[in-house]
């Protein structure tokens with residue numbers, strides 16, 4: 450699990466560590482991390498002509514990191530230039546870059562003539578501003594950053610951001626002005642919240658952390674309440690279990706899907722495919738005749754009679770004919786206290802369900818920004834636009850959780866999950882190809898299926914169901930399935946960009962993702978076992994052991 454902390458918290462820990470370390474020692478470690486990332490990303494192109502790298506340096510320590518990294522890259526044999534965008538760059542780092550043979554030039558602002566040709570390169574290192582940014586980028590830097598962003602996009606230049614993409618850095622992920630979008634961010638000491646929170650996270654690309662040896666205690670008390678969590682493959686893997694000799698379909702979990710209608714049968718098919726792919730014991734479908742026929746044609750194992758289940762998904766593709774039945778499926782789930790995913794059209798049930806007795810504690814709402822705006826407007830009786838939610842998604846998701854008492858999954862290229870206990874999970878989309886009609890229906894199915902499986906596990910005496918974490922893991926699986934189906938690996942050295950996919954192809958890739966994860970789980974359990982073994986090896990023999 451990645452734990453992201455507020456930038457100020459990391460900055461304070463950094464300041465204490467800098468005071469204890471030799472001069473520029475931390476900065477040199479930071480720079481090495483940046484240089485390594487650049488070399489890794491540039492690697493795929495070696496042999497196709499010189500790899501050109503330009504370091505963009507501002508006037509603070511972020512620029513110092515970039516200039517030291519430029520020096521290291523030059524000494525490693527790359528062709529490196531540095532552009533100074535400030536009158537007072539970090540003096541020692543600048544001297545080191547010059548001594549290493551970096552071609553250092555001033556870049557006078559404003560960029561009246563546009564971006565000069567000598568900046569054309571395979572890669573830029575963005576060291577304009579880091580955690581020292583205060584407020585929105587001021588002119589003339591703001592305009593320059595917009596110009597640079599445009600030029601990089603046109604030329605296909607990849608950008609590696611130092612610490613945070615310049616112009617971003619607000620703790621809540623809001624973006625006050627111009628930002629230089631990065632393909633990859635090398636962050637120092639610990640992941641900072643804006644790297645995981647949209648919209649800022651949408652500018653960060655993939656994120657890696659350079660260990661600066663800041664000990665966890667250095668972050669001070671109270672940090673966890675402000676932290677943002679990002680599950681990794683190993684965390685997701687532990688949600689899954691390979692069925693064993695004592696399993697049967699009911700122990701594996703049964704999920705009811707109430708989606709699709711005669712008008713929109715496809716949504717029901719896709720939600721069922723997502724649910725089946727995630728590996729429950731059974732999927733029940735409660736939908737229109739047309740939807741049921743199409744589903745049964747493709748998936749004869751689906752059961753179209755109502756009955757016991759451990760979770761329900763209600764939502765996508767409802768029409769007025771089926772709406773009443775879908776609402777009663779939702780009410781039944783609430784009455785039985787099983788987890789319930791309300792997706793798409795069923796988000797309109799929230800107001801009705803809120804007036805029912807009992808909290809919506811086991812409910813997961815899965816709006817995209819537009820649906821979240823509609824729901825907020827309805828619940829608060831005030832105008833809320835999609836843009837408002839997109840500008841401050843964390844605030845929007847938190848507000849929805851407060852208002853409803855449900856877990857909220859706010860979908861987008863970065864998806865936020867806010868739990869009823871206040872935990873915030875951030876899941877990064879793997880490929881833009883995932884944003885296709887029906888993709889959300891597949892996600893709802895995967896989520897309901899995973900919730901049913903975890904609920905079944907709880908009923909067997911396993912770990913208690915963690916609704917928010919389970920929902921977050923479903924988002925992870927969905928994103929990974931999209932990546933697999935599209936053949937995309939945009940963050941990889943070979944930069945596989947993938948190809949268009951349809952929602953049913955995404956759903957068809959889910960079983961392979963699950964299969965990969967159960968192997969990861971085996972590995973993860975082995976690692977944890979061995980860590981515990983090693984930790985306990987040096988303990989003094991305890992009384993029970995001595996008796997043995």
Ligand SMILES: NC(=O)C1=CN([C@@H]2O[C@H](COP(=O)(O)OP(=O)(O)OC[C@H]3O[C@@H](n4cnc5c(N)ncnc54)[C@H](O)[C@@H]3O)[C@@H](O)[C@H]2O)[C@@H](O)CC1
Pocket residue numbers: 463467473475476479480507508509510511512514535577578579580581582583584585586587590611612613637661
């Ligand atoms: N001190 C150290 O030894 C270390 C520092 N680190 C780096 O240092 C960075 C923080 O450095 P600083 O505190 O010097 O600050 P930054 O370098 O992040 O930013 C300060 C610079 O940005 C300018 N600036 C601030 N707000 C602005 C605005 N609104 N519009 C335009 N310009 C603005 C300032 O004038 C100054 O030139 C981190 O992000 C990290 O990259 C890390 O390398 C870890 C070690």
Ligand SMILES: Nc1ncnc2c1ncn2[C@@H]1O[C@H](COP(=O)(O)OP(=O)(O)O)[C@@H](O)[C@H]1O
Pocket residue numbers: 793817860861862863864878879880881882883884885886887888889890891892927
């Ligand atoms: N640019 C993107 N990058 C990655 N994932 C995306 C992107 N855009 C959308 N997604 C994902 O695709 C899904 C779209 O869901 P939704 O908007 O409900 O679509 P639909 O209603 O058509 O099924 C969500 O899971 C969302 O997170």
Ligand SMILES: [K+]
Pocket residue numbers: 511575576577578579610611612613614615
């Ligand atoms: K930066």
